[in-house]
Amino acid sequence: MTEAESIDQRPYHHGDLRRALIEAALALVGEEQDWAFSLREVARRAGVSHNAPYNHFSEKRDLLGAVAAAGFDALRERMRAAIAGIDRPRTALLACATAYVSAGVENPALYRLMFGSALAAPAPAARPGTTKEDSGRPAEARAAGAGAKAVLDEIILRGAKRGDFAISATNKSELSIAALSNWSAVHGLTMLVIDSLTGSELAIDTLVNRLMRTLLEGMEPR
Amino acid sequence: MTEAESIDQRPYHHGDLRRALIEAALALVGEEQDWAFSLREVARRAGVSHNAPYNHFSEKRDLLGAVAAAGFDALRERMRAAIAGIDRPRTALLACATAYVSAGVENPALYRLMFGSALAAPAPAARPGTTKEDSGRPAEARAAGAGAKAVLDEIILRGAKRGDFAISATNKSELSIAALSNWSAVHGLTMLVIDSLTGSELAIDTLVNRLMRTLLEGMEPR
DNA sequence: GCGCTAAGTGGACAGTGTCCATATTAAAGC
DNA sequence: GCTTTAATATGGACACTGTCCACTTAGCGC
Incomplete structure (x- = not known):
């Protein structure tokens, strides 16, 4: 033929x-x-x-790892676009958070995959060669995730430098904690929204706003 | 025989x-x-x-749903035990958060399962009979999850009543938002710790403390 | 005591992840 | 240009899975 x-x-x-x-x-x-x-x-x-x-x-898990990495890349770009041109750190933080949650809500399965155990090694107790710091996730996904987090880190740093946040711009630990707190809150909210566990009828953007306000201003009376 | x-x-x-x-x-x-x-x-x-x-x-998913429900029940009891006898809301909140994260870290897979998509219905687009508010999760797991969240709700309410938190104790929406913010932050931190994504070498309890401090006092200068 | 029904059994089926031996071809070396 | 080689694709096989079906067992209400 x-x-x-x-x-x-x-x-x-x-x-x-x-x-x-x-x-x-x-x-x-x-x-x-x-x-x-x-x-x-x-x-x-x-x-x-x-x-x-x-x-x-080499495995299905490897493919999923690559997919997760692609998801992180997309998330990073989305956040970058959302904060482009915004000067005030507080405003940028809010825009970033909103973009983050939106991305998660639009494709919950992808978001879950990025953080899911599907990537973690099978690990029937005590795998060799895996430190407790990597949890067996593929390096590709880890790197992409770090890239996304960097967007947040940068906003925090700017806010610290400007004195908008009560954080020393030279204290790595303080900066790191602040970024982690923000990521935790936004990550957690995204998951709860995805799982329909917010127990609220407010629009998602409103929830993000209130969450970030709490984070910025605190729960205790000023 | x-x-x-x-x-x-x-x-x-x-x-x-x-x-x-x-x-x-x-x-x-x-x-x-x-x-x-x-x-x-x-x-x-x-x-x-x-x-x-x-x-x-009827399905494997059903079994997993029951397992998740059991996980939520255990989590609730653990939180209850952690805050028993603590009067000050701020202290209780911290103890509760610490217990929560500990539970998640001790059995990451169970914690992931509780919030995981393994419970969500297969849902190839537009299932019937599922409102967007239930996401297809089994009722058993939902109820158990709500029971766990109630522990948190109660602490927030107490703090509001005492004036320890800047929240109106009679404003349901405000209370709900505050609880959601706390849950989001703690849930998110738990997940990040499980995924080894905190990027910090601090002890977990320390991370929880710092996170809750941020939530209570805010990031902006006072 | 007797039937009804819930709770157990084994067999079957299509479909899965992964291993192996084999075939095809693009690229590298002469 | 021709040949060797290594990368890439193929089909077959295997053990195993979730779930369906027809069937058996035995506890419980009448």
Whole structure:
């Protein structure tokens, strides 16, 4: 059939299968709002055999790790765009938080995957070679997550420098704690919203606003 | 063999299989730090056939829902115990938060399961009969979660009544927002600690303390 | 005592993740 | 240009899964 290569006669080698697989998986996560889909289904979508993915990912978990990393990259860009041009740290912080929660709410499954245990190693007690500081998550996802967090860190630093926050701009520990507090609050709110556990009928943006106000001004009387 | 029922001749009917299955699953979650174990493995542990569980749970997800509910119950009791006898709301809040994070850190998989998507319905777009307010989680787990949250609500209410918090004790919305802010922060911190994403070398209790201080006193200069 | 029904059993089926041997081809070395 | 090589794709196999089905057992109300 040296001639019959009319329709869908794809070449033996895909050429860019790794990216194609990640994109297919990303689409599946979005559609099914779950990552229980089979690796074979991903392969089908990419138009390759059920074994082709193993040339690019040693396990299904590896693929999911790459998907999570893509999610973190998207989140970072979204936050960056949201705070672009905003000078006042308090305002930037609020915009950043709103963008963050929105991203999570728009694709809950992807957000859950980014922080989920699906990435953690199987770990039947005492794996070797994993420090307690990495929890067995793929390096790719960790790095992408750090990139996203950096956006927050920078806002905090600016606020500290300007004196808008009661934080020493030279005290690494204080800065780190402040960033962690903010991330915790926003991350937690995102999860609770996703899980429909807020127990509130207020709009999401309103919730974010109130949360950040509490964080900035505190619960105790001033 | 009317006589040979010497060893391990269990009766045909288990008697309390439902509870036994939940306990076996709970143990498996604790051991494997994952809920990818098979329903058949749970059945094996309970000493019944691979189909017996279906008389008590219609799906694997149902079992996991019951496990999650048990987790919430344990969390509630733990928080209750931690704040027993503490009068000052601020102190109680701190003790409660510490207990909460500790519980999550001690059994990360269980904690993740409680909030995880494993409970959410498969939901390939637009399920019927599920309002956007329930996200398809089993009622049992929802109720148990609400019970745990009530502990927090009560502390906030007490603080508001005493004037320790700048919240009107009669304003339901304000109270709700305050509780949600606290839950978000603590929930978020727990998750970040579990995921080893805090980026801090401080002890967990210290992190909780700092987080709660920020929440109580705010980031902005006083 | 007797039937009803809840609670147990084993078998079956399609589908999964992953391993293996094999085939195809792009790229590197001569 | 031709050949070797390593990367990439393929199909088959295996043990195992969740869930369905038909069937058996035995506790409980009449």
